Amino acid sequence: MENLTVPQGTFQLARFPLRKSKNLRAWDAADEYLLQQIAEEKLLSAESSLLIINDSFGALTTGLASFKPTMWSDSYLAQQGTLANLKNNGLATEQAELLNSLQTPKGPVDLIIIKVPKSLAMLEDQLFRIRPLLHAGSKVIGAGMVKNIHTSTLKLFEQIIGSTQTSLAKKKARLIFSQPDLTLNPGETPYPSSYTLENSDLLISNQANVFSRQGLDIGTRFFLQNLPKSDAPQKVIDLGCGNGLLGLMAAHQNPAAEVTFVDESHMAIASAKANFIAAFGPDRAAEFIITDCLNGIDDSSSDLILNNPPFHQQHAIGDAISLQMFNESKRVLRQRGSLWVIGNLHLAYHKELRRLFGNCREIATNKKFTILSAKKR
Numbered sequence: 001m002e003n004l005t006v007p008q009g010t011f012q013l014a015r016f017p018l019r020k021s022k023n024l025r026a027w028d029a030a031d032e033y034l035l036q037q038i039a040e041e042k043l044l045s046a047e048s049s050l051l052i053i054n055d056s057f058g059a060l061t062t063g064l065a066s067f068k069p070t071m072w073s074d075s076y077l078a079q080q081g082t083l084a085n086l087k088n089n090g091l092a093t094e095q096a097e098l099l100n101s102l103q104t105p106k107g108p109v110d111l112i113i114i115k116v117p118k119s120l121a122m123l124e125d126q127l128f129r130i131r132p133l134l135h136a137g138s139k140v141i142g143a144g145m146v147k148n149i150h151t152s153t154l155k156l157f158e159q160i161i162g163s164t165q166t167s168l169a170k171k172k173a174r175l176i177f178s179q180p181d182l183t184l185n186p187g188e189t190p191y192p193s194s195y196t197l198e199n200s201d202l203l204i205s206n207q208a209n210v211f212s213r214q215g216l217d218i219g220t221r222f223f224l225q226n227l228p229k230s231d232a233p234q235k236v237i238d239l240g241c242g243n244g245l246l247g248l249m250a251a252h253q254n255p256a257a258e259v260t261f262v263d264e265s266h267m268a269i270a271s272a273k274a275n276f277i278a279a280f281g282p283d284r285a286a287e288f289i290i291t292d293c294l295n296g297i298d299d300s301s302s303d304l305i306l307n308n309p310p311f312h313q314q315h316a317i318g319d320a321i322s323l324q325m326f327n328e329s330k331r332v333l334r335q336r337g338s339l340w341v342i343g344n345l346h347l348a349y350h351k352e353l354r355r356l357f358g359n360c361r362e363i364a365t366n367k368k369f370t371i372l373s374a375k376k377r
């Protein structure tokens with residue numbers, strides 16, 4: 001845990017989940033810049049309504065808890081981090097209302113602060129959805145690290161909210177000030193969007209924040225071409241399911257399989273569920289779980305886990321999540337059950353799998369990806 005000192009106070013903050021290698025802080029310079037700006041410009045009073053969007057681990061929500069904010073996020077990890085950080089600082093979790101990305105905040109809102117998300121589509125969706133919450137005096141402030149703010153980012157603010165300017169950079173962070181123009185008529189969010197899956201007539205629906213939203217990812221395609229074959233009754237988990245294509249195809253190839261879809265993104269789970277029901281109707285059994293990796297899923301309960309691990313957490317890059325996914329897969333697999341993983345060749349997942357499972361088989365490799373399988377013995 002590290003201390004963040006801002007005009008609102010000093011707060012002890014940790015990322016969620018807590019990891020052994022604590023080299024990543026729970027906030028960035030853009031959070032500090034925003035909190036300083038809000039204090040200096042006295043942008044909030046006791047009566048203000050405040051909406052915080054994409055707070056990474058609750059630094060903003062904790063720092064501004066006295067204004068009873070609404071925190072709106074697609075990420076289960078971000079919300080768990082926010083709850084933990086509120087508690088760590090002696091604040092009641094009821095100080096903040098936590099909404100997930102599928103819910104819509106109530107308006108009118110006086111101040112909206114939005115950390116620029118990794119996905120431009122997600123920003124577009126969020127800006128469209130906050131527009132009806134604005135009044136003529138509302139303030140909309142975006143924040144992010146300079147490297148994540150592009151001309152396309154500012155264009156979205158300009159087109160959907162109104163006239164937009166940026167601040168000077170401070171510690172490589174920048175603020176975006178967007179003046180609501182209530183006369184604009186930018187239309188409505190185009191999300192969820194869909195594409196037809198190649199070699200099939202399946203229409204794959206994707207909420208804005210879903211991995212490879214515009215079309216089949218090349219790694220996922222290679223995985224789909226090499227899925228394990230079985231017609232035995234099996235419990236299958238699609239771990240980090242995104243739009244659910246891996247689990248969907250596993251269910252298609254094996255009518256006796258029961259698939260559980262797991263992701264930490266609310267939009268991913270909603271998309272996977274919509275796609276599964278569109279493909280099989282409402283009666284085929286399946287589960288859809290929002291959690292951190294396989295947290296909360298029973299030990300020795302699954303025969304097969306399919307995993308295309310993330311290598312980003314919000315804007316940070318690391319292999320901590322894939323390692324956690326492999327570790328938890330070993331716990332959740334039954335004896336002789338197997339974990340199938342796809343990774344970029346340079347990621348060297350085989351070393352970790354061999355260390356954990358004592359074995360690792362190469363299923364298929366092309367110029368970019370390798371598919372590996374490790375069996376629980």
Ligand SMILES: C[S@@+](CC[C@H](N)C(=O)[O-])C[C@H]1O[C@@H](n2cnc3c(N)ncnc32)[C@H](O)[C@@H]1O
Nearest residue numbers: 211220240241242263264265292293308309310
């Ligand atoms: C590379 S994408 C794979 C999506 C899909 N399985 C595919 O192959 O197209 C990785 C997925 O892992 C999810 N994810 C990231 N961190 C997670 C965590 N801690 N627990 C569960 N899912 C996570 C992401 O939201 C994302 O949907």
